Amino acid sequence: MFTRLPLVLTLAATLAAVHAGPVSAQTPAQALPQPSATPAAVPAWLDGYRDTAGRLIGAAMVDQFAWRRLATLTDGIGNRLSGSPELTRAIDWALAEMKRDGLENVHLEPVMVPHWVRGRESLAIVEPAPHQVVMLGLGDSIGTPQGGVQAEAIVVRSFDELDAAASRVKGRIVVFNVPFTTYDETRPYRSEGPSRAARHGAVATLVRSVGPAGLRLPHTGGLNYAANTPKIPAAAITSEDAERLQRMADRGDRIVLTLQMEAHFEADAPSANVVGEIRGREKPDELVVIGGHIDSWDVGAGASDDGGGIVATWEALRLIKSLGLRPRRTLRVVLWTNEENGDRGGEAYRDAHRAELAKHVMMLEADSGLFRPVSFAITGNDMTRDTVRAIASLLTNIEVDTVTPGGGGTDIGPSVTAGHIPAMSYEGTGDYFLLHHTPADTVDKIEPVDVSRAAAAIAVMSYIIADLPQRLGTSAE
Ligand SMILES: [Zn+2]
Numbered sequence: 001m002f003t004r005l006p007l008v009l010t011l012a013a014t015l016a017a018v019h020a021g022p023v024s025a026q027t028p029a030q031a032l033p034q035p036s037a038t039p040a041a042v043p044a045w046l047d048g049y050r051d052t053a054g055r056l057i058g059a060a061m062v063d064q065f066a067w068r069r070l071a072t073l074t075d076g077i078g079n080r081l082s083g084s085p086e087l088t089r090a091i092d093w094a095l096a097e098m099k100r101d102g103l104e105n106v107h108l109e110p111v112m113v114p115h116w117v118r119g120r121e122s123l124a125i126v127e128p129a130p131h132q133v134v135m136l137g138l139g140d141s142i143g144t145p146q147g148g149v150q151a152e153a154i155v156v157r158s159f160d161e162l163d164a165a166a167s168r169v170k171g172r173i174v175v176f177n178v179p180f181t182t183y184d185e186t187r188p189y190r191s192e193g194p195s196r197a198a199r200h201g202a203v204a205t206l207v208r209s210v211g212p213a214g215l216r217l218p219h220t221g222g223l224n225y226a227a228n229t230p231k232i233p234a235a236a237i238t239s240e241d242a243e244r245l246q247r248m249a250d251r252g253d254r255i256v257l258t259l260q261m262e263a264h265f266e267a268d269a270p271s272a273n274v275v276g277e278i279r280g281r282e283k284p285d286e287l288v289v290i291g292g293h294i295d296s297w298d299v300g301a302g303a304s305d306d307g308g309g310i311v312a313t314w315e316a317l318r319l320i321k322s323l324g325l326r327p328r329r330t331l332r333v334v335l336w337t338n339e340e341n342g343d344r345g346g347e348a349y350r351d352a353h354r355a356e357l358a359k360h361v362m363m364l365e366a367d368s369g370l371f372r373p374v375s376f377a378i379t380g381n382d383m384t385r386d387t388v389r390a391i392a393s394l395l396t397n398i399e400v401d402t403v404t405p406g407g408g409g410t411d412i413g414p415s416v417t418a419g420h421i422p423a424m425s426y427e428g429t430g431d432y433f434l435l436h437h438t439p440a441d442t443v444d445k446i447e448p449v450d451v452s453r454a455a456a457a458i459a460v461m462s463y464i465i466a467d468l469p470q471r472l473g474t475s476a477e
Pocket residue numbers: 293305306339367
């Protein structure tokens with residue numbers, strides 16, 4: 001109860017701040033603002049890009065085209081799980097729309113993807129008192145036998161508690177009640193928890209959703225079954241239901257649960273990465289690649305994860321094209337398939353483009369939301385970081401001038417690793433994990449200005465990197 005309300009207020013406050021406009025610096029009346037210190041070394045080439053950056057930012061910020069495109073995708077097609085007809089529709093739509101935008105070399109790159117189907121599912125507390133429990137099966141989980149699983153529950157707060165209770169786990173449903181801290185820290189309970197419980201003889205696993213406490217919102221997401229461990233059905237429950245089960249356990253109640261899941265895999269299905277380009281005017285074989293993933297989980301509408309990311313990166317190319325700009329190198333947008341439960345799109349891209357990975361100057365992924373505050377993250381050498389910081393200084397007035405280490409993404413990962421390519425990400429985490437993999441991931445949570453800002457920032461960053469006389473990460477001589 002202490003965490004729930006403030007988080008909702010955080011979302012409201014974020015939205016309110018957005019309505020105040022993109023530049024909402026509040027300077028106390030008594031203190032006149034000091035001109036900010038000039039960065040230690042502004043490279044000579046930067047001034048030549050100020051006008052172009054201004055035009056790109058202007059074109060993005062006066063228009064809500066990208067947000068409307070995101071609404072069209074998420075309302076008109078909906079969520080896009082690998083193997084679903086909706087994902088195929090989204091891919092065909094994106095292909096046609098990229099052609100309409102006038103992008104070049106627009107095509108699909110086919111790849112087979114896993115086809116997991118949720119089916120019907122339900123969870124109830126039978127003892128000590130009847131309660132329906134809000135749940136979502138975890139992605140890639142097996143189903144229960146027909147008629148479901150009925151068993152006594154054991155509630156633990158950590159892997160250590162599970163191991164300490166090992167002798168009491170056999171034949172039971174293990175409930176992991178672990179509050180969300182960070183995604184990386186809490187996610188192992190979802191991904192590894194089922195097999196950790198199965199190793200001690202559990203018959204099913206329930207995982208407190210990996211996300212801040214919401215209003216009884218379950219978060220799905222993928223699990224990873226360990227090799228040579230029995231596979232058991234696994235589902236996410238809400239923080240409210242996890243805490244209720246915890247209270248029952250703390251009182252010493254015998255807790256009996258009934259879980260039914262029809263989840264199963266069908267045969268792999270055809271899918272594709274969607275690719276569009278603006279060919280480089282001088283070095284067309286050198287590439288700057290940006291994008292996100294077009295697939296999503298099968299709940300909500302995949303608006304933040306990752307509709308926003310694909311629309312914003314795609315919009316960057318549309319803006320550059322619409323202003324008649326053509327950078328020295330080729331700019332390529334890729335909408336990868338199957339990020340959520342397989343990464344087959346990212347792997348297929350690496351394999352199809354292996355011969356030109358050495359010509360990839362930079363890859364950028366946008367898959368962390370578009371919510372303020374936003375930043376760019378970069379993994380690369382010192383010169384790469386300096387160049388990215390210098391370009392980001394052109395984005396101060398739209399508040400995208402923060403650059404942090406640690407750029408990367410699931411879709412670009414295979415190529416980045418194989419080709420030792422500088423990796424960037426657009427980070428707009430804000431309330432992302434409140435909505436992540438939930439039925440609430442819908443376009444109404446995303447402000448048009450945030451999509452425009454992302455498109456503007458990514459357009460400026462990727463255009464300049466593609467146009468610089470020197471290759472990113474090498475000296476300007
Ligand atoms: Zn994602």
